[in-house]
Every structure is written in C-alpha cells, then in structure tokens.
Amino acid sequence: MDIVTKLHQKYGGAIERALEHYLSIDVAPDFREEVLYQIKTGGKRLRPLLTLAIAEAVSGQWEPALPAATIVELIHNYSLIYDDIIDRGDVRRGMPTVRKAFGDNAAILIGIWYREAIEEAVLDTPKPLVFAKEVAKVIKAIDEGERLDILFEYAGRDDPYFIKARKRDVTVEDYIHMVSLKTGVLIAAAAKWGVLSVSDSKELAETAWNFGLNAGIAFQIIDDVLDIYGDPKKFGKEIGKDIKEHKRGNAVVAIALSKLPHSDRERLLSILSKAEVGEADIKNAVALLDSVKAREEALSLAEKYRREAERYLENIPNNGTLKELLDFILERQY
Template identity: 55%
Template sequence: MDILEKLHSLYGREIDEQLIKYLSKEVSEEFRDAVIYQVSTGGKRLRPLITLTAARACGGDYRVALPAAAIVELIHNYSLIYDDIIDEALLRRNKPTVRAKYGDYAAILIGIWYREAIEEAILETRDPIAFARETANTIRAIDEGERLDILLEYAGRRDPYFVENRLGPRLLSNWEALYNTYVKMISLKTAALIRTAAVFGAMSANAPHCIKPLSDYGTYLGLAFQVLDDILDIFGDVKKFGKEIGKDIKEHKLGNAVVVMALKELGDKDREELLSILGKTTVTNDDVKRAVEIISKTNARGNALRIAMDFAEKSERALSELGSNEFVDDLREILRFTVTREF
C-alpha cells in the first residue's frame, strides 16, 4: 500500500462527502450530475490529503480541517475545468473532460458553480476571513500562472492579447530568462495551490509556527511535482499518466521543463526543426514523435529530473523544521511518492 492509498483509506470518504456537500448546495436536480462529474472522475486527492495530514502534523484535529481540504480540492478542479476549456482538451484522468462531455458553455457555468462552492466551504473554516484571503491569493496566483503559461507558447493562439504579448519567441535568445520565467510560471500555476494545501493544515490547527515550514514544503513539493509532470508529458505512458502524451508539444508550449532543457543543448539544425514543429498550426502525432526523437538526443530528461530532485530536497529540508511525528513522516512519504510516480 503506497502513502496515498493509506491516506485515502483514512480520509477519502470524508473528503468526497465534503466535496459533494458543497457542490450539491441548491443545485437543480437536472444539473447535479454535470456539476459533480469533474470530482467524480477520480484524481489522487493529493491536495486535501496534504491539508489533513499537515493539520495533524501540527497537533490539530483533522476534522476541523475538512472544509479547508475541500477548498483546495475544489480550487484544483475549478482550475482544471477552465484549463481544459482554454486548451480545448478532450481527455483528463482517462475520461472525457467536462467541456468534451457537456460543451464549453456548460463547462463555464459548472466552473462558476465550483467557485461558489468554494465560498460555502470557506464559511465553515476556523477563520473564514483568513481563509478567504488565502483562497483569493491562491486563485489569483493560479490565474497569473495560466496567463504566463499561454504567453510562453511558441505559436497557436488567436486571441489579440496573447498574440501581441507572446513571450516564448522573445525569450529564445536568452535561455536563463526562459528558464526563470518557466520556474515563475510553475510556482504560480501549480506550486501555489500545493503550498496553500499545506498552509491550510497549519491554519486549521491554529499553529502559526507551522506556517513557514509548511509553506516551503508545499512550494518546493509543487515545483518538483510540475517538473515531473512535464517529464511525463513527453515520456510518460498514457494509461498510467491519464492525460494525452505530448500534449504540451501539440499546444506549442515552451513552458515545459524538458523542452526548456533541450533548447539549451540542441544544435542549430535540430533546434530549428523542433521550433518548426512547435510553430505548426496543427501538430500531428507523427510531429510529436519526431519532437521526442529530437529531444532525446539531449540530456534534457535527466537534467529536468535533477531539477525536480533538487526541489524535492528543499521540500524535505523545510519539513525537517516541523520536528518528528508520524504525520510529518506521512508528509515526507507524500513527497517521496510524488517524485517517484509514473502518473
């Protein structure tokens, strides 16, 4: 039994009950299945499990942290609904996305329902004002991260704002600026919510001394998580990963750790060929295969993995500041699971 299976057996049913409770509030019967669909498709529930475990690591009662756990999972799924609309994604968790199943307009309405469910959950936290502020900051960070992610695309968007402000091509002549912008983007789009999940545990336990180490633990865990996700996007197994392999290449993204690291090493000819693939109006499966062949000529995969492991080491060092108990050990196991996962 891995750590997530262990924690699911302890908290999974209660987390799901919380999600259904907040999403079901005042929903019309004919809309309920569509609203519940996103959370019913599965997911690791990584973020709420971190919240509940962090609360106990700080000496708190996990039951007090259940609304906060629901908030982070609702934010996560809320962001995925809109991420899939923006990227016109068809598959997530090996199942149709909300937009693929119900259409974009319905998905927008469902996303709004998630945002209001988050507000309902905030009202049941230990300190609604503090949790509301943290929630607002987190959603703004995710939104800004998504903006940077789109701006880092090499081509493909028609929206005037993104066409006029595209960063990707501008940064190709300055690899360090490209890398730093990438790290900033993932710190906002991915790491901010995992950080909040950990901090919400401390806040629920009323343990201010835990906030800084848990903030650092969650931030670096989130950074490691995203770099690993980028590696899996290029080299993963779709059956394990639950998402389309090569999706970042099809979406013209420079904001992928493997792509960033490859661009540093590639010679002019291979670099130009990779960029020509990323610049195509439609990137085919054969194009993806060729892009992976080009990337595989470099040490990009290994270098990206080293970056992920460096973030993981920083996360573990932050965790050591909490002292030692069985729940801190569980947080450490979550970190280890994250950096060795195949999905």
C-alpha cells in the same frame, strides 16, 4: 499498502462527502449530475490528503482542517475545468473532460458553481477572513500562472491579447516562475492551510508553505516529463500533448531550447509552430530533446526542488506520514 491508500482509508470518505456537500448546495436537480461530474472522474485527492495529514501531524486532529482540504480540492478541479476549456482538452483522468462531455458553455457555468462552492466552504473554516484572503491570493496566482503558460506557447492562439503579448524567449527561470504559480502555490496552500486550520504559528504556516511550494515545482517538472515520455494507460492523459499545444512551458522543452545548437533549436521551434503537430513531428521533437539529454536534466532539476522540500519538511513535527506522501507524489510513474 501505499501511503495514499492508507490516507484514503482514513480521510477519503470525509473528503468525498464534503466535496459533494458544498457542490450540492442550492444546485438544480437537473444540473447536479453535471456539477458533480468533474469530482466523480476521480483523482488521487493528493492535495486535500496533504492538508489533513499536516493538520494531524501538527495538532493531533484533522477534522478542523476538512473545510480547508475541501477548498484545496475544489480550487484544483475548478482550475482543471477552465484549463481544459482554454486548451480545448478532450481527455483527463482517462475520461472526457467537462467541456467535452457537456460543451464549453456548460463547462463555464459549472466552473462558476465551483468558485462559489469554494466561498461557502471558506465560511466553515476556523478563520474565515484569513482563509478568504488566502483563497483570493492563491486563485489569482494560479490565474497568472495560466496566463504566463499561454504566453510561453510558440503558436496556436488567435486571441488578440495573446498574439500581442506572446513572450519571444522563454528561459528555464521563466518556466520555474510560471509553474511555481500555476502548480506550486496550490500544493503550498494545501500544506499551509492544514497548519492554519489548527495552529496560530505563523512560522510553522510559512514553513509548510515553502515545503509545499518546492514539492509542487518538483511535481510539475515530473508531470512535464511524463507528458512526453509517460505511458498513456498509466498517466491517463494524451502523451505529447504539450508539444501538440506548442508549449515552451514544459520543463523538458524549456531545457532543450536552452541547450540545443541554433539549427536544432530552429527545427524544434518549427515543430512547435505547426498548426497541426502529427505523430512524426512528436517523434522528431523527442529526438531533439534526447540529443541534449533534456529529460535527464529535467529530472535532476526536479530532484533539486525535492531536496529543498525535504529541508523545510524537517521543521514540521511528526512528519513521518508527510515524508511518505512526498515520496509517493514525486516518485509516481503515472
């Protein structure tokens, strides 16, 4: 039995009940099914599992961290709803996205509902004022990460702001900064908020944040590799979607662009600039990525951040379960 299955057996029921509770407060009966749809599509709940596991590791109890764990998962799903609206995504977790199932306007309203459910959960944390500030900081960081991700796209947006502000060159360092915001901070928050729920140690909370941040960056790099090279049946998402969406904010693409000779770099950028990127284009793009071993370098970069996460993890007490969870997250193939 893997560690996530074990943690689900321990915490999973409480997490699902809490998610449904906060999303159901004051919801109209004929809107409830649509509001709950996003969390009912599944997901491994890795972030709230991390919150509860780290709280228990630090204090021997996880129940005080349940509101924080719920907030983490609500923020995650809230961001996915809007991410799919922005990217016109149709499939997530092997199922229609909220926007695909109910339309963009309904998805916007559902996203607003998630945001306010987060606020109600904040009131039930042990330190509501502290958590209110934390939540605002994290949501702003995710928003900034999404803004940068769009600015890193090579083409495909007709919004006046993004046409005007599009970044001309994207370095690997730019990519790391973007994913640390878009993905890293929420996993960092998942870890830190578990500590904040049960401890007053600022040092331990900061250690947990740094552990989660580095784990989150490694997680996103692996996710980028899987976007291009993964099995869609296992991954639950459309493979090559980042190439179709003209993204330079993918680890493999960013690395390749930094290493390709000029003519091949222009060929890859030409593919990323196409209004419609077909399967032949994706194959050609992958061949260019492979020519400079960008996949292998991306995996090496993920390993660097994994080692950094492990370094911080050593300073968290009773960390055996957390080590298992980190291994599961970063060794996934789906």
